[in-house]
Amino acid sequence: MKKVNNLSKVLCALGVSTVLIAGVASAASTYPAPSSWNGVGSVASPVQSSEIDYVGAVTTLHRYYPDAMVTSISYDAKHHPTYEVEAYTKTQKVEMKIDEATGQVVSNQAKSISAWNKLKKSHSFNPQNSITPESAETKAIERVGSDFQTMEWELEMESNKLVYKLDMTNGGDKKADVKIDALSGKVLSAKVKTTKY
Secondary structure, X not given: OHHHHHHHHHHHHHHHHHHHHHHHHHHHHOOOOOOOOOOOOOOOOOOOOOOOOHHHHHHHHHHHOOOOEEEEEEEEOOOOOEEEEEEEOOOXXXXXXXXXXXXXXXXXXXXXXXXXXXXXXXXXXXXXXXXXXXXXXXXXXXXXXXXXXXXXXXXXXXXXXXXXXXXXXXXXXXEEXXXXXXXXXXXXXXXXXXXXX
């Protein structure tokens, strides 16, 4: 009987190990190849160890504020590429800026709040439940054209819906503002305008 129990334990451990290895292999295959993605604020390749992605920015925030509930993530590629994560704890409103290239915290502001309310909680989200910024940009490009690229994006709740807002440019006289449903990938709106110099 002991041999059967020991064999059962070994087989169970082997099964769990197989599931874990399959999960790690599956997760690794979701990263794009280093040369396959040139979009801004993209998911970082494991090869680029110092560079972080938007999930890494949230992880950095949670190192300082473990119970913080994220209400907004934005990325700015115009000057010095940074992520900004806004969140609430039960006693503070937090705004943290993180350098994309180094993963270092550029600024960390926490303001005391007098009351924690349901509104703040209802506007929080888990970024891992949304599509990636690459997917959002791909959907936007399908709508406005391949000559556009994203300069800034923001992920936040809007009218009880998690939305990507992308500011795009064609590098010339046109800009586009595109909103993407962050759960389904559906284009909610796309406005292209000509800028005057």
